[in-house]
Amino acid sequence: MGTAIQIQNVNFAYGAKQVLHDVTLDIPDRQVTAFIGPSGCGKSTLIRCINRINDRIPDARVTSGSIHIHGIDIHRPDLNLQELRRRVGMVFQKYNPFAKSIYDNVVYGLRIAGVTKRSELDEAAEKALTNAALWNEVKDRLRSSATGLSGGQQQRLCIARVIATEPDIVLMDEPCAALDPLATLKIEELITELKKKFTIVIVTHNMSQATRCSDRTAFMYLGKLIEYGDTLQIFENPKNPQTEAYITGAFG
């Protein structure tokens, strides 16, 4: 099994405030890797480094270390940033479909990539919505506004929107934080399904979610990677006392 993302000695700072300290981990291909840890531990920052979406925040930058995706350093000056983000999709904590129709949302990524052929767009939209387990619910109202959907449907639409461009890696930043338990369950089922096709990195606050749907788990605390290993091992037999304290609910 190959390595999809290689994170090496990454230090990251918002201005003078350092939030990631020397984080090193390899994320395997075609598996689900979960980042867990208390609020403010840097797990969201780390996931946002992988598609360089942090770039838009002034003064926020990786101060040292490197991130390679399938062997390519994503900070090299001649990197095609748009292509990187097409290969590394992202689902956000708060579902954020555009206030456009469902169809326009799904094909957005293809359209900005320059696809204009109607049949191609239709096909991609159906495929993405089917893969996101949303097709049956919305196939009769593709032209109606995405904001009319329920929260869970909106988040699945966001996932469909991301996978429509067929990325290699899908980053999910607490995708269920704004959803009720039933909608969460659907997303989790979806994640299990999606990992056949994509490498998935998921940030979660919910430890049972990590056990349910991830293969590997990384526990972070105060900007440092404390422990990283197979999910079963982390939750049943943590090596680090801090990890144990966190997963048993002693803090966080």
Add this chain to the structure above:
Amino acid sequence: MFDPDKLIRKGLPKGYFKDILVRSLLGGITYLIVLIAVLLFAKIIIDGAPALFTSKFPFVDVEFLTAKNETLHVFDDAQGTRLQLPASKYSEYLNAHSGESIYNEQTFSYSGGGIAGPIAGTALLTVGSMILALFFGVSAAIYLAEYAKQSPFIHAVRLAILNLAGIPSIVFGLFGFSVFVLAVPVITSTPSDRTLLAIPLLINDWVLSFQGWNSSLIAGCATLACMILPVIITASEESLRAVPQGFRDASLAMGGTRWQTIRKCVLPYSLPGILTSSLLAITRVAGETAPIMFTAAVAAKDDFPWQGLGNPFDILSSQVQALPYHIYTLAARIPNSEYTQRAQYGSVLVFLLLVAVLSFGSMMLRAKMRRKLKW
């Protein structure tokens, strides 16, 4: 020790009379303001309606809206009937009744005929300056809201733009006169005598001459646009910032470029807000007299701005009449009498209605957009 009986008040509530006094004073002031507004509108409508409306179909004095502005001639004819005729009809009358003599003739400048010229001029000025102001204003707002980093310098830039809003309109008028009328560069083969600087371009006999646009529609539009730029920029920036950050994140994260993101996921959603701000600006542009006094407006003009032009672009360099300036002329530059009232109050009423229609139009447009783009 808690004494429940103390909860029951004896006599009137505390401060009873003071409350009544304050309440009626504040209420009185409010209704006084309303009364003033009502009186103002009533006066304009009562005095202006006879000029604009008629008792017969189509109930609107079409001639007042579509005829050119002329001098009004008032006289007694041979039978002793008092007649009021605009200049063109007056000469027709004289030709038709060449043998008869007329008595007690009085003339009133600008008071006869209609106000089509000022209406057309105001419409052209409003449209032109809104196009300029929206283009430059929205561009600047996009830069400030989406591209510029929040640095002390950008803060100063924003402050400078805000300060522009506090400048009295007459100052904009003088600025427009000294810059747009007298100084901006034009490319011409025959530079004017008063050109500030003429640089030969070495192509044909063209010269880049800093001689200004003269008093013209384009100079007036540019001046008005400068005046409302701060309003447009500030409000546009605000409505750009009001677009959810999630839209930008999502678009960027899917490989959108900065500009694709702005064009497809930010601008469409901020348009209703931008339109709201331009609504305010439209009424201001249509209503200002001072900025156009020296830069575009004339009191009297025989042709419509679009008549007698060599090519369509010459309309930009023609002078125009404008409603607010027309009202100023009627009110301040000619003697008042019963015969001038029709033109005066009629113009004011038409002006108010025009502004109301413009505002209502943009309100409808905004509501329509708001319904379509909801998040």
